[in-house]
Amino acid sequence: MKNPSEFSQTKFTKLSDDIKQWGLALGFNQVGITDTNLHAAEAEHQAWIAKGFHGEMDYMAKHGVKRTRPAELVPNTLRVISARLDYFPVNTADSASVLQDGSKAFISRYALGRDYHRVMRNKLQKLCEKIQSEITQYQVDDFSYRVFTDSAPVLEVALAEKASLGWRGKHTLLINKDRGSWFFLGEIYTNLPLTTDQPASNHCGTCTNCMDVCPTQAITAPYEVDARRCISYLTIELKGSIPLELRPLIGNRVYGCDDCQIFCPWNKFAETTDEPDFAVRNGLDNISLVQCFAWTESDFKKNMAGSAIYRIGYEQWLRNIAVGLGNAQTTTEIVSALQSRIHDSSILLREHIDWALARHLTQHHK
Structure with a gap:
């Protein structure tokens, strides 16, 4: 050129x-x-x-x-x-409604x-x-x-x-x-020497909604996130054990976290997409934790084929849901769901199930 x-x-x-x-x-x-x-x-x-x-x-x-x-x-x-x-x-x-219902699995939109x-x-x-x-x-x-x-x-x-x-x-x-x-x-x-655009100006002003609502306080300063505390990192990128002190703060967020966006005032201007590939699949916008926890590995692979969630794998998916179940209100259904997998071959999963059951069996939520 x-x-x-x-x-x-x-x-x-x-x-x-x-x-x-x-x-x-x-x-x-x-x-x-x-x-x-x-x-x-x-x-x-x-x-x-x-x-x-x-x-x-x-x-x-x-x-x-x-x-x-x-x-x-x-x-x-x-x-x-x-x-x-x-x-x-x-x-x-509605995202806020799903987050408030501890029996549901919240998945990043x-x-x-x-x-x-x-x-x-x-x-x-x-x-x-x-x-x-x-x-x-x-x-x-x-x-x-x-x-x-x-x-x-x-x-x-x-x-x-x-x-x-x-x-x-x-x-x-x-x-x-x-x-x-x-x-x-x-x-x-x-390599094309195209004409460039002017950088956008910042309009956050004094608003700190995203910082205030972050469940784990991962936004340590304006424009700075400690990924080690971020629920998206904990449920997606972290492959091992989720830190004990952060598990109760995760709530029912089993894949990612949208709180900082849900409560951002600029999203009142957001519009829904007309891209058909982004339409909700398998009812994932409003599905129960117990239902997800009951999936076999073949169910997971079938339901998550072609989804971004597929890459975390079945074991990590169940790990995340076990934490969600541990944070839910105690019911016979939830305790039974956790107990059904207590002898799972995965050491990682058993650890999180034991933690979840301990929270229920010690009447933590009552």
């Missing part, structure tokens, strides 16, 4: 505008473009790692600066195309439908194919790219913020002024 300075800025401005329109036509809710300068975010990320807040997520540290320097991950990267895809499903049971990785990647790939098919009319003879969706060392929130898709909230998720935070992000690293 020629030196970017040789190209007409008008030509690349038009191409940039067209890429955004093509993205919308493919189903994305917003597309923005940014450069690769993440110096400020790099310092914050390194400080976060130094504190050990990433817990057992070794992949957050092992790639060094590739996460914060896109051109070192993908050589010749000049721009990042950042895309937003809303995910909140239609006709979903992003995981109620099909695995977003495949959906996002397919759309991003189609956008790249569209660019490839149209690129010659812009007199560009070299278009290279690589697609990402939460699958590589990419600082997606920082990039999306620079691409004008929203701002990084105090809970560290991206917030869009018009659509809240119920969305996925995906990226295309490219």
Whole structure:
């Protein structure tokens, strides 16, 4: 490719505008473009790692600066195309009501439908194919790219913020002024010298709702999360035993946690998705803990096929539900469900069942 300075800025401005329109036509809710300068975010990320807040997520540290320097991950990267895809499903049971009913299993709303990785990647790939098919009319003879969706060392929130898709909230998720935070992000690293967007401004103000409602107080400071205390980390990323002191705080959250989003005032502007792949599957938006705990491994594999939940595996799924059952109000049904698996071959599961039963048999909830 020629030196970017040789190209007409008008030509690349038009191409940039067209890429955004093509993205919308493919189903994305917003597309923005940014450069690769993440110096400020790099310092914050390194400080976060130094504190050990990433817990057992070794992949957050092992790639060094590739996460914060896109051109070192993908050589010749000049721009990042950042895309937003809303995910909140239609006709979903009220999140707050499910959380308040201790007999139900609360599952993070992003995981109620099909695995977003495949959906996002397919759309991003189609956008790249569209660019490839149209690129010659812009007199560009070299278009290279690589697609990402939460699958590589990419600082997606920082990039999306620079691409004008929203701002990084105090809970560290991206917030869009018009659509809240119920969305996925995906990226295309490219060598095209596209016209960049202006970074979004921050509108959190003095609000601390997300910090105040976090069940485990994992948001240790504005814009800083100690993953080791975060329920999403504990139920998804942590493979071993959940710390005893945190188990009672998890409540009935068996896969992820949405409290910081549920109580964010900007989500009053959120809209439901029209993406069919994100529709609720298997009644997961309003299912009982006992029902989930009764699944055999084949049931789990069948019901969670194509779901983001599938990757945590059957043992970890039961571990999480055992904690939820331990936090529920004592009933004969719940105690019987726990006792039915007390001789399970998994040492990890038995440990959490024993803990849950002890809470009920000592009349903890009465």
